[in-house]
Amino acid sequence: MPERYICIHGHFYQPPRENPWIESIERQDSAYPYHDWNERITAECYEENAASRILDAQDQIVRIVNNYSRISFNVGPTLLSWLAEKSPRVYQAILDGDAESIRYFGRGSAMAQCYNHIIMPLASRRDKLTQVRWGIADFIYRFGRHPEGMWLPETAVDLETLDMMAEHGITFTILEPHQVSHCRKLGDLVWNDVRGGRIDPTRPYRVQLPSGRTIAVFFYDGPVSRAVAFERLLVNGSTFAARIAGTFSEYRPWPELANIATDGETYGHHHRHGDMALAYALQYIEERGLARLTNYAAYLAAYPPTDEVQLVEQTAWSCVHGVGRWSTDCGCNSGGNPGWRQTWRAPLRAALDWVRDTVAPRFEGLGRHLLHDPWAARDDYIQVVLERTPERIEAFLQRHARPSLDESQRIAVLKLMELQRHLMLMYTSCGWFFDDLAGIETVQVIMYAGRAIQLAHELFGEDYEPSFLSRLAQAQSNDPAEGDGRQIYERKVRPAIVDLRKVGAHYAMSSLFTGYEERAQVYSYIVEHEDYHLLPSGKARLAMGRMHIRSVITGEAARLSFGVLHMGDHNISGGVREYQGETAYHLMIEELSELFLRADLPGVIRMIDHTFGRDASSLKLLFGDEQRKILKIVLDSSLADAAASYRRIYEQYAPLMRFLASLGTPVPNEFQIAAEFALNTEFRQLLEADTLDLDRIHALRREASRAGVTLDNAGLGYSLSQTIELITDAFQAQPRDLALLQQLDDAVGLARGLPFEVDVWQTQNVYYQLLQSTYLDVRAEAAQGYSEARQWIIAFTSLGQRLGFQVRVVSM
Structure with a gap:
């Protein structure tokens, strides 16, 4: 045979899910408890x-x-x-x-x-x-x-x-x-x-x-x-x-x-x-x-x-x-939304085709002025995409650029290549695969089109956006609240568009909360603060300075001055503008400082508005992840007050809630909300602590059960898995450390006893590696009578059993 x-x-x-302007995936709430899909x-x-x-x-x-x-x-x-x-x-x-x-x-x-x-x-x-x-x-x-x-x-x-x-x-x-x-x-x-x-x-x-x-x-x-x-x-x-x-x-x-x-x-x-x-x-x-x-x-x-x-x-x-499925309303879809049609597919593809085909002659025209062969350069640009280092970029330009390009022309070459990269990314198949124009995959390909249109405008001086949007408007979402393609673009794509000023505003505002080094990478941009002043006054703070920003992707750069005022809550007033020379810069610093030190905050706000005009900024301009991070910092004290209030309400009425639960009587929503917030908050804090308080954790679990509280299983499981992974990393670095081994054994034992799933995948991997190396060495030492080695073997065996391994108990 x-x-x-x-x-x-x-x-x-x-x-690809990256925001095309910052080359990073922003938080996707639908992937909770993870950051993104x-x-x-x-x-x-x-x-x-x-x-x-x-x-x-x-x-x-x-x-x-x-x-x-x-x-x-x-x-x-x-x-x-x-x-x-x-x-x-x-x-x-x-x-x-x-x-x-x-x-x-x-x-x-x-x-x-x-x-x-x-x-x-x-x-x-x-x-x-x-x-x-x-x-x-x-x-x-x-x-x-x-x-x-x-x-x-x-x-x-x-x-x-x-x-x-x-x-x-x-x-x-x-x-x-x-x-x-x-x-x-x-x-x-x-x-x-x-x-x-x-x-x-x-x-x-x-x-x-x-x-x-x-x-x-x-x-x-x-x-x-x-x-x-x-x-x-x-x-x-x-x-x-x-x-x-x-x-x-x-x-x-x-x-x-x-x-x-x-x-x-x-x-x-x-x-x-x-x-x-x-x-x-x-x-x-x-x-x-x-x-x-x-x-x-x-x-x-x-x-x-x-x-x-x-x-x-x-x-x-x-x-x-x-x-x-990628061009017409053929009938293929995910099946999750009966009655929905995909008539939007054809006009979406037509709008994207229009962008590609309209800019192609302009790409060729400018490209032939700057490059030996613009299409050959595009084919070779993958070498830069793979490693965006100065050396790779220089080698690429040496291979393809015409001699003696100045800095602006070198930037134009990279923008031409990025234009073409995004013109291809906008055809990623998932943009058509699912049910609706407003789905995250489809919005993603429209974002790539938006980035391509921005680059085309900067390179060729023509605004392609109005014509693109008129075509995109012919695509209609199945959800009346989402509207047509133009409305989706205005609502979901335009706010994501970034230029160097917006990066500068992001840096200036986040500098109030983040201790940046003199040279920092902010997503796909390098920011160097050339001068920086931070003035505190009670809860209010004023940051002023001058920065140099450069795109890692295109090399485009700018020098900006900025001033931002944080009044202690979610209100931030500020702005950035092109650097206008030392005299204007120092005058701005002196005037803002004087008003702030006199506690004339309305005067500071008026001057910021006057100085920066259309470039005034607020928290809304921050990139998504940083916006959430800063809002969390800003709201921490308020959240702490709210948590304390919920805790007081819960503690006052906990006996009544337990009594109602024992009778099978529904607990009033007001009490239930307070209990769930208070207990889940404390539970999460305990699971994320440097040292796990096992007694308190078990007591809190029993308390939640008696009160009929629904735990945030996904979030709590994720928190504990992160804590266990940190302990695992420490143990892997020092596998002979008996205290770390016992700490890890306790943590995994806790995970196995909780009513929700905790991911111990990485811990199992590390254990399997050690089982074939360190375990054999320590076991040999234990056989020779070393008491510490015997204790290690006992703890390691216990950990293995809790992790679900077939580990034979060795008698010593």
Whole structure:
């Protein structure tokens, strides 16, 4: 019987979520208790697959494995960029998984992806080319090798894109079975009709391309892939393994490849603990000899295509209407809002196409004046995006810029490149995938358009916004309160637009609450305060100074002077303006200082208004995260008063509340609100403390139970998990410290006894590492009679049992 193989592919991807003006993701409340959806999905999926648990029959951990090393996978470049900065351990585990797969399979498991997940058949030829080149360059930068395969976003396919991929050394991709129409043996004259998903997915196929090149295509098993994604196949790892192996047939004479492909988020985010089902299934397949695990590149190297196919172009895996989901009201949606229509898709795409096509000639015109070849420069700009260092920027300019550009021209070159980057980001597929124009994913692509329009205005001197908005107004939200595209832009995009003055205002106001160094990075800007004065008077404070601001992205810079007055509450009056010379600057400092020191606050406000005019600022101008941070500082005393009042109300009426609860009588809302606020506030403070007061925590839990108080389980669980992670980091740095070990054991014991889930994932990972290193050394010392070593072993064993490990109790 020929050899049998199994390959499981995960498409790991999140759309870029960064505010285009500050290049950072701002808080997304819908991801609570996490800061944003990238952070949440990383916790639920990406890090879980980096260290997945394999359990025994008693649900104890026996192994921790890196799933990325045993599956085929691709990770979106924009997601990898975020992981590299925000979750470097997970990022490194993904790279390690690919390196290990090379040792295991002989070929790397990681595949590249077209850069920012645009629907390639709907893209312009130039955008397709850049997407392929950027995707390959990003892959080489991160994985240290040229990719063999490339994932097409949504598997949306056309021959032009495949030809570009083949031209750039890509040997294969993955498609859905319904994306093929005919098949035949190489050399045969007659084509067989395999429409309707009737292609045999257990081997690769060759596609003949218009240029004469060829590329291999794998078609994943549709029924099994859908069962994994939608039919709860991940509830049991052995059932999952058996279902894949069940696709083999003794009637196929070739080495069969059973292969599936789903969103990688299936394994943990969409299906809780799906990563563990995956890990167990992989082990189950190998231990029982059901098949050999492989990846697409290794299988293709061993078994090249013997058949060829004709593809159905303009099709994708998530739209039964071709690629209508990203261009028309085709009927495909999330299904969560019955009755909603997606008539907004076509006018949205038309508005974006208008921006792209209108600025393209102007980009070429100015670009040819400053660059040898502006489109070649765009293709190579990924080298700057990957590392925005002065050295990389200089090397880029040396390769592409015409000689002897002055500083303003060098800035114009970078703005041209950023214009093109945002013109591509605005086509990210998620902008059309979901149900409504006002959804966060769609607003995000409109924000990229807004940034592109701003850059175009600065570069070419023309205001493209009115014409864009008139087109965008033709797109209508399903929610009457949201209105049309123009209204959504005015309400959700315009307030996010940033220029150097707004960055200066942000810095000036936040300097009242943040101790900035002389040189500080404020998101994607470098701010140097050249002169700074802070005058206090009671609760009021006045900050004045001069700063130099430079964009890390474009190099654009300005020197600004500022003055801001904080009156002790949420009211801040201030402003910034272009620096107007030493005489005007010192006059402003002297006059503001004199008025403030005389306690003439109305006079200070009048002078600020007179001095800065249209550039006057308030807390509303702060960037989202900093605004919340400062409001929390400003409101802390008020919140403390409110918390104390709630606590007094609760303590006064707690006996009555307990009595009512014992009778099953509803507690009045006024009492319930006070109790929930008071107890949740104290609970959170206790769980975030440097030292955990276990007695008080348990007492407070009992008190909440007796009073019938609903605890903020998600928030409290997150707080304790953060505290445990801090203790874990300290213990990992000093694993022989018995006091830290006992502190960690107590904290994990507390977590296990609380009525809400606490994430101890990182603690389990550290424990597993120490179990194979420090534990063995200390155990040897304990066997020699060292009492401290014996105490350490006892505490370490206790911690392991609480963490769910299969740790044998050693008698000493």
